[in-house]
Structures are given as structure tokens and as C-alpha cells.
Amino acid sequence: MTGADGAAGALQTGQAMKKFVVLYIAPQSAQAQMAESSPEAAQEGMKAWMAWAERAGDGIVDLGTPLGAGKEITATGSSDTNTGMGGYTILQAEDLAGAESLLEGHPHLMMPGASLQVYETLDLPGM
Numbered sequence: 001m002t003g004a005d006g007a008a009g010a011l012q013t014g015q016a017m018k019k020f021v022v023l024y025i026a027p028q029s030a031q032a033q034m035a036e037s038s039p040e041a042a043q044e045g046m047k048a049w050m051a052w053a054e055r056a057g058d059g060i061v062d063l064g065t066p067l068g069a070g071k072e073i074t075a076t077g078s079s080d081t082n083t084g085m086g087g088y089t090i091l092q093a094e095d096l097a098g099a100e101s102l103l104e105g106h107p108h109l110m111m112p113g114a115s116l117q118v119y120e121t122l123d124l125p126g127m
Helices: 030-036 039-059 096-102
Strands: 018-025 060-066 071-074 077-080 085-093 115-120
Touching: 018 060, 018 096, 030 060, 030 085, 039 060, 039 085, 039 096, 085 096, 096 115
Parallel strands: none
Antiparallel strands: 018 085, 018 115, 060 085, 071 077
């Protein structure tokens, strides 16, 4: 990450950055969380998210968004999902350890039972 804050997971010059998808997992859907939050609690939550985003700086490619209801689609049909997937973010870092360090102190982890899953995106051969 470039900039004056020197946050963990800083992007170093001269190396190609890799992209990482961060998935937000929680025991309660994002829709339910938002519906149950008071305006004051929602405002405090957004403050925590914006503080994290500022610390992560240029490591954030796409802040992402909460996810609503979904469907799992297979060759034989579809059904409602029940994965606890609450949202996503796309980060850039030199490696998985750098992406992980960008997530230190992430506000999603303040929720009981919540976790983050981080996956490196891979280039498609020939693309």
C-alpha cells in the first residue's frame, strides 16, 4: 500500500500486486444485521468500517458490498443458499500474508461467530 500511513501489508514498489477476494462469513445474514441495527449502531459500524478502509488504503481494490439472499445453482436445479456469506471485498497485496495483514483489526470480526475467508485470484491461462 502506498501512502503515509505505513499500514501492515504495505504494498512494496517494483513488485506486481496479486488480488485477493475476502468473503465475510457470519451466523446472521447481512440483511438481518442491518434490519436489527439502530441508526446509532449502524452509524458506529460504518465509522469502524471507514477507519479500517483508511488503514488498508491502496490495498483495497473494491470495498465490496453486503450480499442479500442467494441461490445455489446445480446441473439439476437450484435451492436457497445457507452459507452465512455476508459480503465481499477485493484487496491487492504482494502475497497472502500481506492480504492477511491488511485485515488486522477488521470490524467484521467484532461480531460473535464471524470470520473472514481470503482467496488469491488466479490468472486464467491464455487470457
